[in-house]
Amino acid sequence: MSLNAHLQELKKKHANLSATVEEQERSPAVDPLTLRDMKKEKLRLKEEISRLGR
Template identity: 45%
Template sequence: MNLESHIDALKGRHASLEDKIAAEDRRPQPDVSALARMKVEKLRLKEQMERLKTQ
């Protein structure tokens, strides 16, 4: 997998997590711990994309 396709895959996972976070947040009683885990994962993906872009 080349660098660009790897970054694209990470962007896809990041967007998917964004959708899941939004859906969970819209629930009447969102699962706060699940939201926290997803947000941490989303941030990790963002940081990984930034690292790869600077290479």
Template identity: 50%
Template sequence: MANSELNPHIESLTARHARLEARLADEQRRPLPDPVRLTQIKREKLRLKEEVSRSRTH
């Protein structure tokens, strides 16, 4: 991936990560948070974080 393409890609991943963070916070504020949903959100956040890390090192 070219340098000029890298920043928008990382920005997109970071924005998706932030949206997941908000979804996670919303779910945790529910009276009875769904543990399966929490796990799914956390896994997706981790996947995005790892992808951002890989993108920055390449």
């Protein structure tokens, strides 16, 4: 897999996770631990995208 393809895949995962987090935040029955874990994964993806994009 090329670097560009890998970056695109990471961006896609980040966008999907972002949409899921937003959806969960609007839900009254959200599990705070699951939400926290999703946010951590979203941040990890963002940092990896930033690191590889240099």
